[in-house]
Amino acid sequence: MEKYKVPTVLSIAGFDGSGGAGIQADTKTISALGGYAMNVLTALPVQNTQGVRNIYDIPTQAVKDQLKAIFEDIYPDAIKIGMVHSVELVHCIHTELIHYDGPVVYDPVMVSTSGHQLIQEDTIAACAALLFPRATIITPNLDELGVLVNKNIQTVSEMEVAAAQLIGNGSQAVLAKGGHLASSQLTSLLLQKNKAVQAYQSLRIDTRNTHGSGCTLSSAIATFLAMGDALDAAVPKALDYVYQALLSSKDLRIGEGSGPLNHFHNPKKLHIYELEQ
Structure with a gap:
């Protein structure tokens, strides 16, 4: 008879063949922090350290089937959502998560590092209407924050005003990066x-x-939430993890462009705890 369980984290996100972002980064992060990582693939971007070259669709039915397969077998203690690049996918994920009662961290992947908008306006609107209120926290960067409030954000005070606007529009919590x-x-x-x-x-x-x-960062927050941390504790711990991962990778040469973080700068063993009787 099994006596123990582990914190399970589901990443619903896109692919990165170069290994630095998307479900690859999510899996590395969750594993490095002692969680058990699972994946649902939402899109197949063709990218490397120099940028995104193309994005191939994953059929919505395939995403739905992946979600059902996971939920019927391994119930996630927390969920991280990344790239959702079509209205159909937004509705699919929203529907499949209606009865999920755990924390959800949504990283609204909307703008590439080079400043290109990755999803269409109708998809952004659908995300804001359906996924933002469902998420425990959303984690937009400066560019994404600007897209969401239709303003150019350049200062900390402007970040606060924009994040407050998202709270007013129905988001539960916002980490403005x-x-x-x-x-x-x-x-x-x-x-x-x-x-x-x-x-x-x-x-x-x-x-x-x-x-x-x-x-x-979003995967780290989800992992700490899966381990039972409150949001006030999970966010600073995740920010410190990312800072240390950046610091320990700053002199590495992986690829010809923007290389990855060192996710395994201080890896933890799988977090194992007793099942409740």
């Missing part, structure tokens, strides 16, 4: 309903190896 701020000190803001704004600051690391940092 400041990695694209034009300053040596980076600030990320956590806004939650009826709570004071929490600011997290760090020094900018001089590195080009930032590929997949958003995927990594």
